[in-house]
Amino acid sequence: MGMTVSDQSSGQLTRLLKTISSSFRREEGNVPTVYRMGRLKSSLLQAAMVVLAIIYFIPFYWMILKSFRLSIFAGFPVDLNPFSRTSISNFISNFNYVWGFGNFPIWYLNSIFVSAVVVVSSVFIGALAGYAFARLDFPGRNILFYAVLATLMIPFPVITISEYVFMVKLGWINTYQGLMLPQIASAVNVYLMRQYFLTIPSEIEDAAKIDGLRPGQIFFRISAPLAKPAFAASAIFTFISSWNNFIWPLFEIQTTGMYTLPLALNFFKGANGTQIYWNDMMLATTISLIPTFIIYVIFERFFIQGISLTGTKG
Amino acid sequence: MNLAAATSFKSLLGSSSRRVVSLTAYAFIAPLFIMLFAFVFFPVFFSFYISFYHYDPFYHNIYFIGLTNYLSVLRNPSFIFSILNVLYYTFVVVTIQTFLAFFLALLFNNKLPASRTTRALVFLPAISSPVAFSIIFIWVFSPQGLVNSFILPYINIFGLPANENWLLSTTYAFPAIMAMNIFSTAPYFMVIYIAGLQAIPSQILEAAALDGVKSSWHKFRYIYFPMLRFTTTLVVILGLIGCIQLFDQVFVITDGGPAHATYVPLMFIYNRAFIYDIFGQSAAASFILFAVIMLLTLTQRRFFKEMTWA
Structure with a gap:
């Protein structure tokens, strides 16, 4: 992509400088502390982090531990x-019970199907x-964004009551x-995407405009591929x-x-009256959290970036 | 002709191209606005409409009753109680979680070998489903759970009773849910604060250090606090909106009980519609809740200006 800097007007030049300086500022902002941290202070801080x-x-730890045990009771104290009363065979036996309870595989598939369609279309x-x-100038832009x-x-x-009535009417x-x-x-996705597109230097698109690309082509060929992190972040948020x-x-x-997993968990919780069978309950909870955790482990960086984008001004 | 204007794109492209830009823009926002009209704007108007009706979609029993729904909702002691209850909840949770999020951010913003993994673990509750997390916390607060067998025997700062059945106690059930939500949402806002902290130019810290701002308190008072005003407003507003709409946790953990101790407006709205089939009252209650949110957040008009301008 050739940047035509030679014939920049003063207006564009200042804009370019602003972009450069703001990107520098962002870099410097990432420096954690300006003071050199003593060894003692650093280990104290890290100890605090580990404790937190x-x-x-601990709640998740117990959840996992419990799904490897057979007792339905919470136990006191x-x-x-991790080695007391846990075994793989306990896990398999709990799993067989949970997976065979009601329609657990169907609930899982329902959740996956619904989330997948929602993620793709919403993003x-x-x-x-x-x-x-972020990038196109049109009458009514601000008011519509507002x-x-x-x-x-x-x-x-306020929304859901009517939506429910519509769904009744539509069958x-x-x-x-x-x-x-x-x-x-999703307003969050729109906001996140806009924030990201604003950070892409407009000079790149300006060059594409000079090359004769139309706005739609610029989006699909240039800007969207540059915005992969924002796509990832909003896909993850929507999924969650x-x-x-x-x-x-x-x-x-x-x-x-037709249940999705949260409904299924709530249903499962009440399956034995007031007594919760903690081993099965925690196994069900664990497997309902697994996809979230996997996605989180893989895309942790984008999570943080996405929240940061929605959380700071331009 | 002004040189800057001549090379800016509006004029570089002719007026027909400007029309292309506008048309493209409308085509780009069209899918969003179709969905927003169908599933947000129109439902809002429709809810407003049915809030003036006796509305029962199942028996086609629909007739205009004016402000009756609003009046009967406002005269209903359990609704007023639920509003006060949720305001109390919101005040406690937003205050504590904002401070906690800020201090977590100050800690986890330090780039040290341990920070990445530990921060990832701390963030886990923020991505877990509220239903799953609530179920785990039923155990945490159960008589045989974590609080009774691990926390209170060792640390009991507030002189809390030992072996309490927290979630069945009218005194402690709601504070237990507050504690859980402070615990699980603070990490989310921590990340917003970390972003705010990283946006503070390091030159400011350097310059302040030369001026003698060195102690942690002074840095907080003269740098972080004023520089993070936008972030704090965002955290408070998002916290408010989230807290006032508390539902999942209460529904799963206590179902509004014991003896209404954890009763919140969304429980009331849900019950009116789905147990009593009085959708009009449900809608009226939703709009009263809307008004409460507006009152609490629109005082921050400057904030919304900044957000749209950004």
Whole structure:
């Protein structure tokens, strides 16, 4: 991509300088502390980090541990020894019970199917709109963007009550389309995409314009490929929110065969009255969290980047 | 002609190209706005409409009743209680989680060998499903759980009772849910704060150090606090909106009980619609909740200006 800097006007030059200087500032901002940290201070800080990480991991640790044990009771005092009463065969026996309970494989597939469709469509729609708001100049841009952001403030039930009524009228209660469609329009994705497209130097696109590419071509051939991290981040966010969504499926779904995992877990929790069978419950919880954790481990960088993008000004 | 204007793109491309840009832009935002109209804007208007009706979609029993829904909701003691309950919850959770998120960010913003892995672990609750996490926390607060057998026997700062059945206690069930949500959402806001901290130019810290701003308190008071005002507003507003719509955790853990101790507006709205089939009252209650959110957040008008300008 040839940058035509030779005939820059003063306006564009200042813009270029601004882009460069702001990218520098970002680099310098990443330097953690300007003071040299003593060895003692550094080890104290790291000790604090490790302690916090342990505190935060203990609930999940027990969850995993419990799915390798057979006792249905929580146990008192809580046994956190990883070698006490745990075995693979216990895990397999718990797994067989959970997997055979109700429609667990179907619930899993429902969750995967719904999340996949929601992610693909929501990210695509969000990217198109985010690009238009960041880069294309059109009448009504600000007011429309404001309208998109304003949807973030609308409490969930204001929308959901009507959506439920629509689904009743359309006969879409207890259907996949009824489950998926309301989850697709996402202001967060639009905002995230817009923020990212704003960070791409506009000189790249300007050069493409001079080469005669039309705005649509510029998006698909140049800007979208440059925005891969933003696509990744918004795909992950959408996946997490769709995978974890509880309230809309609770309204929309009426038969156990259509359950997604959060509904299934809640159903499973009440399966034995007030007594929760903790070994099976924790195994079910573990396998419902596995896809999230895998995606998180692989894409941790994009998570952090995405939240940072939505959390800072331009 | 002004040279800068001449080379800027609007004029470099002719007026027909400008139309191409506009048309492309509308084509790009069209899918979003179709979905927004169908599943956000129109539902909002429709909810507003049915809030003035006796509305029962199953028996086609629909007639105009004016403000009756609003009045009966506002006269319903359990609704008023749920609003006060959630405001109390929001105040406690937002305050503590904002401070906690800030201090977690100050800690985890240090680039040290341990920071990446530990930060990733701390962030886990923020990505886990609220239902799954709530179920784990039923165990944490159960009589045989983590709190009773691991925390209180060793550390009991607040003089809490030993062997309490936390989630069945009218006194402790709601604070238990507060504690859980502070614990699980603080890491999310920590990441927003880390982004804010990294956006502070290091020159400012250097210059301040030369001016004698060296102690942690002074750095907090004169640098972090004023520089992170935007971030804090964002964290507080997102926290408010999230807290006021508390539902999943309460539904899964206590179902509004014991004896209404954890009853929140979304439980009320859910029950009106799905247990009593009074959708009009449900819609009216939702709009009252909307008004509460607007009142709490629109005081931050400058913030929204900055957000749209960004």
